[in-house]
Amino acid sequence: MSHDHSLNPETMPQEPEKATLEGRNKFYGLWFFLGGETVLFASFFGTYIALRNSTAGGPASTDLFGLGLVFAMTMILLTSSLTSVYAMYHMKNNDFKKMQLWLAITAFLGLSFLALEIYEFTHYIIDYGFTFRSSAFGSAFYTLVGFHGGHVTFGIAWLMALMVRNAKRGLNLYNAPKFYTFSLYWHFIDVVWVFIFTVVYLMGRVG
Amino acid sequence: MSIAATQKRGFGAFLWDYITTVDHKKIAHLYLFGGGFFFLLGGLEAMIIRIQLATPENDFISAGLYNEMITMHGTTMIFLAAMPLLLGLMNAVMPLQIGARDVAFPFLNSLGFWLFMFGGILLNFSWFMGGGAPDAGWTAYAPLSTQSPGHGVDFYVLGLQISGAGTLMGGINFLATIVTMRAPGMTYMRMPLFSWATFITSVLILFAFPALTVGLFLLMFDRMFGSAFFDVALGGNTIIWQHLFWIFAHPEVYILILPVFGVFSDITATLSKKRLFGYTAMVFATILIAFLGFMVWAHHMFTVGLGPVANSIFAIATMAIAVPTGIKIFNWLATMWGGSITINSAMLWTLGFIPSFTIGGMTGIMLASAVADYQYHDTYFVVAHFHYVIVGGTVFGIMAALHFWWPKMFGRILHEGMGKLTFWLFFVGFHLTFFVQHFLGLMGMPRRYWVFLEDQGLDTGNMVSTIGAFLMAVGVVIFLINVFYTWAKGNKAPADPWDGRSLEWAISSPPPYYNFKQTPLVRGLDPLWVEKMEGKGEITPAEPLGDIHMPNSSILPFLISLGFTIAGFGFIFQVDHSAYLILVFAGIGLALLSMLIRSLKDDHGYHIKKEELEREAD
């Protein structure tokens, strides 16, 4: 409702994401959703931990994982979380241009992460013949890391849709909660990756 | 608006209205209709099972069809009947009880329903295509489920995945609604017990369903894409399925029972004309049951061989749940004690519930003993136990709630005579059917067997059980007649037929589509009763009359669900021919496109103008 001035204040309130009932609903709704997502990933982690040594004679984690690439991916994703925090900072100051800029950087970092992940997977498949069907370890690895990658992909698509849709009209109290809930989701994806880095790659080096 | 609403409309417009509705009261009707339909289907399957088991070595149906029958009976009753009926009641009642005009996410609410409905329909298509229905039991243990030929289990996986996603959305929606949309003065500790139960049940849904989602994904990948989670030859481990399944399915039984605990609490207080005894204890018992419910899943796996330490821990945790449950039983009894009790259909179901559920709870304690469970495991003793809690608890609760809130939901009162007849037939039939099964189980009759032999002491018990099942069926048929009779010429319901205590009885039956003309001000526990005691009889408004904001209807939830269902068929049949992948892409494309439209198109809803509300008052 562009004619509704209550949604277009001169200065943003303290917490624009929670200034309207719709905003509060989105805020709490997304937090609850992340609670469910936590159980989802916990179940994938549990499955992975149970099967991580079930290589059935195929490649094992100690043969496959090198830390260099994964460390770069970790840094990229952590940085993208930071840039999304900057974007939210500018959102609260009602500075739409700067928010879009930092969100664009976030999206770029997310895409870089995805590119490296795709490279990593092809490397395992082509150089080691390690696939989704090689062993229970293979199934568990690609499922856990792949679901995370799928979440990153969805997050980037979500962010792009938000940025393009609102590019012309700027920030208001109707779309501020949308940007904010995206940033929450993005932090969650980042936290999951930290666990993947630890459980899959660091523990995988030790065998 | 009001004029348009009262005009006679064609059936097409009526259908379109329900397909696109985002009104929680209409979504409740849809849930009750869908859940009721699947309840009849699951009941039919139960009757076929009981006919097969009426006499020894019967061959009413083949062994293979029998396996499909027991699988579909369990799956249908749990996922497609009991849960949606409860979600329907929650949708109908909870927003009214907390004084809200709608739920937090009306769009998501509609999406949740359509995902459930399409998932259920997809699952039942397995009867007609792909070589038969799923036949690996409702628990679908690997490797039985990974090895099951045909597409039956594929339908199970996709059907439950789609309907499960819908349930998860319903849970998130209720949680956000209760957190953000309670009326002024409606503090958490003033919420009616049914709203509390909705809240805690939603927490259970939120944390339990994702485990099923993951289990179903693993099973789907193993069956359709050649992964090796449950393939022991490639290092897989079948026990993972059991863990994931029961991490979901034990909380699931509390998802089925906690809402009806709420129902019975509200009914007992209202129809005894007394404030609920031990309100605070009731709330904390609900929370404690939910919490403990997540710690006991391995009591379904005592015979797997997890070892004495694990078995002992899970046995003790399981027995501990009897404590908060016992608190509830005694609080209901204490609420009735000295009350002025109205014995109507709703109260009869409540009175029938207490001893029936207590018997189920006692056999639960017996089963919790890990050593004894080696004898009970996979016998009819277990079948008797869970039917005592799920039928004696959940089904009794749903029936009580339907008789209690029918006037509020549909504006007419169910016929009392038929209501009482339904209760007595069902109550007697229920105990005939399942009480004897305890002894059949103790005598060694295994569950899920197609036939039993003659002269092993099982003949009479099974015949009695089948006769009981027919009595229950007659009870259900009379209830259906009652529904049609009431629809055609039942008595119009007043706003407050039971001398109610909570907010839903403060507005007309059925409520206007915006629920409360003015948001109510809640001044204590049992807010309507508080006002009655002060001689006012109506709720104090918390705001002056003003414009009311309403959400817009949308066809998109239907389209999103349709898209995922088309993709579901594609996933199932792409194993036979890769051309079916087209369905996968088309279906997911439709779903994603609809979601994108939802995201990009601003939807601010509309306002009902103050003047219009004033006109309606005249």
Ligand SMILES: [Cu+2]
């Ligand atoms: Cu259990």
